[in-house]
Amino acid sequence: MLRLAWRNLLRTPGRSLVTGGVVALVVFLSLLFLSVYAGAFDAFYRLLLERTGHLLVRVEDYEDKTDLESLTFLPPSLPLPPGAEVEGVLEGGGLAIVGGRNRTVVITGMEPRGLARQQGLLKEGGLPRASGEALLGEALAQALQVGLGDEVVVYAPGGFGLGVYAFRVVGLLDFPETHLEAQTLMVPLEDAQALLAPGRVSRLEIRLPGLGLYDLKALEEVKTALAPHLQGLKVETWLEANPVYAALLPLYDTIMAIYVGIFFVLAGLILFNALYLSLVERVREFGLLAGLGLSGRRILGLVFWESFLLVGVAALLGMGAGLLVHLELADGFRLPLPQWMLEQYREFGLPEVLYGRLGVKEVLLTLGYAVGVALLAALWPGYVASRLEPVEAMRYVP
Template identity: 25%
Template sequence: MANYFKMAYRNLGRHRRRTFLSALALALGTALLMFIAAFFQGEMRSSMETTLRLNTGHIQVQDADYDPDKLSVAWEYLLENPEQAAAQIEALDAVQVATPRLLASGIVSAGDESVGVQIMGVVPDSAANDPYRNLVAGNFITADDREGIVIGAPLAKSLGLNAGDSLNLLINTSEGGVDQQQFIVRGIFTTGTTAYDKGIVFLPLSKAQAFSGATNHASLIFVLLKDREQAEDVKAALHGEGIKVETWTEMNELLTLVNDFSDAYLAIINLIILSITATVIVNTLLMSVFERTREIGILSAIGMKGRQVVALFLAEAFLLALAGVAAGSLMGWACSAYFGKVGIYFGDLGMSSDMLLNDRIFTILPLDSALNLIVTAFVITIAASLYPARIASRMEPVEALHKAQ
């Protein structure tokens, strides 16, 4: 076996530039595979986490007739005494946090500018609001604040507002009318998702209830679990008359579908890249076979069998794959690690609230994915080399020697 590798190593050394370029193609292919896998993983995880963290949570409890698209604060669509229900839900072992939220539609005005927004009344102390506590200016609202509001950085920028400035907020009330009030911008937050931050403002729940007329009511109870896979179990434990309980998979059908299909997309991309790389390897080894027709004839003449000729070329492919895949893995890992730290900035992608994405995608390369790709690239390279190796092994010695002459 060692002799096959010795011969293979020397054969690869005959045309160093060609060997280098073939190994480079394999390295770039492997690196690209790893980077794309890391990007997909980062994108899907970011999308899932951002959407769950900011938008839906793991479970929502709503009135049976509540329509989240209408943002109505009419009492018949709302939950009564939501704090009490939230406290009961939070007492469950699987639940990390449960907090009531009131959602209403409104318009923010400052100077001559007006922007339509979603108004969210939150219990300020709840850990569910942690994503909004990343403030670029000012402070988060407190429960007893009657004039304070927190707005997102892109909204603040578009309205030319800073912490401490005043704005006018108009709200659709529970009785179907509108009301308006001056608020002071207590803080300006950023979640890293521009599409979300530019369209939402936060008030303390009690203030939002009073302002909208939805006294002692909330649109939903937002629930985060310790493990989101327990959502169905927790849902089964939550029942009551006139309410509906939805899990994150039910609320994010599009996202879960995209997530499920991402493996298939990735497999197609991998197939395309590996096919290109395999073609380079086949081409290199085919050239090598045709250049060495005479040698194959000589080796056959002195008694080398077909399978030994195959082994000789497989040894070359093995060394080529080893060098290419190793270098590619290193490049892919380095790229993924770098962009996993600094991220790739895409800015406001304008995604719908069904599927939120962070402005910056951080690549993630799990070890099992990396190993999977390394093994796949390696196996495909070796498999691709079987074709030229079989051609070499099937040469009749007399024909090989004749061609050489």
């Protein structure tokens, strides 16, 4: 039966080649798409993780609190795994004043490592290296009409520090969100503490080197171990701290399945067309097979074999090519986008070089679609062939 199916495919080599080519192309493109998409998805989440850290420690019910005193705390000593990095961040509201102009700002005090992570957003100047130096959002600088080297006085009466502090602008930041850019003022943590809340932080960012992007189970274990040591404080994973983005994660598989499914619907239609044409051309042969005693079930099986053989060979070729290209992508690639799109991309802080990712799940998804398409496309032609009346079929004139 297998031989008969194979020979039937070879009798119309052009059609088999085109149909198989489409299936191979769809498998290839699906793998390519999955690899690139996963790479972009990872880049986005990696950026998020980099900005927030693996774990965040804040005061309990911080969402409901407004005054700086109840939102800040003295950093406790935490039992962290070896190599873990803890960074304190202090955030508070204030008023930036330059001459007769003023703007409300969010003052963010960061440790040197935190400030260094802003390098990608830096449009002009450099990072603060000493006390009294500040980074300003470009839009804020324009509103205050200040540039590099100018002085900005920050007034923060809501805290319990000095309440007023003078900074020299050393760098301007370019954010994708203009409203953020118009109220961002970043300064060394010690300066922010002196201004707002001596010795205190509003959050602790914990980074755990070696922990993968999606090692959520290991992350939960560290979080659970920390909980008893946090009196009046709360620890959250990076995904819990970003609920909107966390909600996207479970949708990833569904979105992938839908996109790849659309590719395969196209391949399925072309395959169906080829199988149906083949049926119409071979009505007399199917009649002969039925006349000789081949049951309807086995005739159906013959059509399925033809479909599976064609799709199987094409899928293997497409998969081979797709995996080869993926290996290249896994070493890093640049998105082939126009310059203006890349600039937008960069503005969000996303890396220009992405790394393709393809797991067993993605490969199985593609194979599953190929098998499903082979099955579905053969269903109707196979059914029709299996129900042909042998006498009438053998008299059929194409």
